[in-house]
Amino acid sequence: xxxxxxxxxxxxxxxxxGHYVGSLxxxxxxxxxxxxxxxxxxxxxxxxxxxxxxxTDKVRNNLIQVxxxxxxxxxxxxxxxxxxxxxxxxxxxxxxxxxxxxxxxRLQRNPTIKEEIKQRGFSNTLPIGFLNYPVSQAADILAxxxxxxxxxxxxxxxxxxxxEIVRAFNNTFGNVFDEVKALLPKNKVCARLPGxxxxxxxxxxxxxxxxxxxxxxxxxxxxxxxxxxxxxxKISDPGKIEGNIVFAYLDAFATxxxxxxxxxxxxxxxxxxxxxxxxxxxxxxxxxxxxxxINELLTPIREKRKELEQNVxxxxxxxxxxxxxxxxxxxxxxxxxxxxxxxxxxxxxxxK
Numbered sequence: 007x008x009x010x011x012x013x014x015x016x017x018x019x020x021x022x023x024g025h026y027v028g029s030l031x032x033x034x035x036x037x038x039x040x041x042x043x044x045x046x047x048x049x050x051x052x053x054x055x056x057x058x059x060x061x062t063d064k065v066r067n068n069l070i071q072v073x074x075x076x077x078x079x080x081x082x083x084x085x086x087x088x089x090x091x092x093x094x095x096x097x098x099x100x101x102x103x104x105x106x107x108x109x110x111x112r113l114q115r116n117p118t119i120k121e122e123i124k125q126r127g128f129s130n131t132l133p134i135g136f137l138n139y140p141v142s143q144a145a146d147i148l149a150x151x152x153x154x155x156x157x158x159x160x161x162x163x164x165x166x167x168x169x170e171i172v173r174a175f176n177n178t179f180g181n182v183f184d185e186v187k188a189l190l191p192k193n194k195v196c197a198r199l200p201g202x203x204x205x206x207x208x209x210x211x212x213x214x215x216x217x218x219x220x221x222x223x224x225x226x227x228x229x230x231x232x233x234x235x236x237x238x239x240k241i242s243d244p245g246k247i248e249g250n251i252v253f254a255y256l257d258a259f260a261t262x263x264x265x266x267x268x269x270x271x272x273x274x275x276x277x278x279x280x281x282x283x284x285x286x287x288x289x290x291x292x293x294x295x296x297x298x299x300i301n302e303l304l305t306p307i308r309e310k311r312k313e314l315e316q317n318v319x320x321x322x323x324x325x326x327x328x329x330x331x332x333x334x335x336x337x338x339x340x341x342x343x344x345x346x347x348x349x350x351x352x353x354x355x356x357x358k
Contacts, residue, residue: 011036012152014048014091017068018058021075022215023300024208027196027258028158032189034080036156045086046150046332049073049325052092053142056135057126073321075218078310083324091146093329096336100145103343105138107174108167113137118163144168148183149336156189159197160207179346195257204233204251219311222301229297234289241288247279252292259299268298 013029015021021030037045049072054065069090076088091097113119119139123132135142143164147155148171155165165188172183191197198207201214208215216228234252238245247253260275272278278295281287314321344350 008041008043009154010044010046010150010152011042011154011156012046012048012147012150013156014046014050014146015072016050016054017065017072018054019068020071020217020219021079022208022217023255023258024158024199024215026079026218026303027193027199028191029156030076030079030081031196032156032191033086036154036189037080037082037085040085042154044150044335046152047076047081047086047088048091048146048332049088050091050146052098053139056133056139057128059133059135070318070321071219073325074311074314077314077321077324078307079218083328087328087331088325089328089332090325093326094149094333094336096333096340097142097145097149100149100336100340100343101138101142103347104141104145104148104171104175107171107178108141110137112167112170113140116140116163116167118160121160140164140167141171144171147186148172149339150332151183151339153184153186154189155186159190162188162190175346179343182342182346193258195254199258200251200254202228202232202251204249216300218304218307220304221308222305225300225304226297229293229300230290232293234292238282238289242285244285245282245287245289247283252289252296253279253282255296255300256292259296259303264295264299264302269295 011033013033015025033047036042049069051065051069054068055062058065073088077083081088114137119137123136126136128136140163144167147168155161157165165186169185172185175183201208202216203214205214216225220228229252232251232255234250235246237243256275256278262274265272265274265278269278272281278287278292282292341350345353
């Protein structure tokens, strides 16, 4: 059986380079390989409300922006079903059934949830919906019997929790679901792209990201202010590669073709790093090289985005059509689950 792929994003802001290298790029590559039975991308607006319940405008406004980011980057709606989570109510019934198979203490031990609770400063104000995020995500995946999930490494605990729910459900009600596997970026830097400020992760909430929608000037300003080696004061000073954000981004994006085009005095990244470590290479030159690479990547995305922004109704129509298709499949799964649990009362009545 071919793979069924599902992935998605919370619409709390435009997508950034971390999203691109962490999952979006691999989504496009998977799309073009065509080695799958079905392919779903979900815009998780309901999950976004778990920490934005009093700011629904933010979620609603960003939903269309995320959809445009997908299409601009190369997601093809003829090959991929893009849908809105809130428009598939079957997901929430499935979540309710799964909630009975997971303890509160297990959710509290989830490393991803623990970290995000800490980042948001939740204590006694922790919403139940936020704590329940892993269960909801499991329902999103299993509703479509997805078995391949392209994610960044920070989402691995969520995949583990999904598989725990699969085992718990199957052990209780019979074999209905198969375990799933995460598809991580091959480049380790891409799995968790650091923020421009040197923090562990590029994120929308931290304000340390380069967005796919950023214009050329904004990208340059951000790159020129990126964290490097604070002790590399003079060009002649030896510089450190470790913890240097510019070189981390070059690890993620630079190719030999980029050197041929923008920095021909070096054959590859290894030579550039060696020169920087010895001394004699300034941060400005390296940053300008990175700027050329990133703007080359983003230029066609920006152009496509301009076209789509002029036809937002078309984007909404795609989302509504995708949501209808997703609801049909999720409904089929829900009927199977009701049968397994013993809650399909209409079928029991027909048997009599």
